[in-house]
Amino acid sequence: MSISYVDVGEQVRRIVISGRLDVEGTDSVAAQLEQLSQAPKKGVVVDLTSLKFLASIGIRALIASAKAVKQRGGRMFLVVDEGSTVMMSIKATGVDKLVPVYDDTTDAEKAAAAA
Secondary structure, eight states, X not given: OEEEEEEETTTEEEEEEXXXXXXXXXXXXXXXXHHHHTSSOSEEEEEEEEEEEEOHHHHHHHHHHHHHHHHTTOEEEEEOOTTSHHHHHHHHHTXXXXXXXXXXXXXXXXXXXXX
């Protein structure tokens, strides 16, 4: 499990999570995700295209971060490969109704910058 980030211009932060967001994986990145999401950026793009598995505890961490971004006046966007098991988890749990989901990083970053 790894997490990294890059700031894209003045208004957007892209966070990339790879590996598995299960009990072990989420414990190791949840605090980092929360901290990285607190940057004074208008939009936060969380790229999950390298994620292999998303458990309910990982979904909870994503929702908590999205709420924190919203509370400070920003908006979170997810990037997920269409047809992946991660996308199936996101749709099955309704996360896609709470957080906009894109299958392309560039499109998500444009939406985040315009948010």
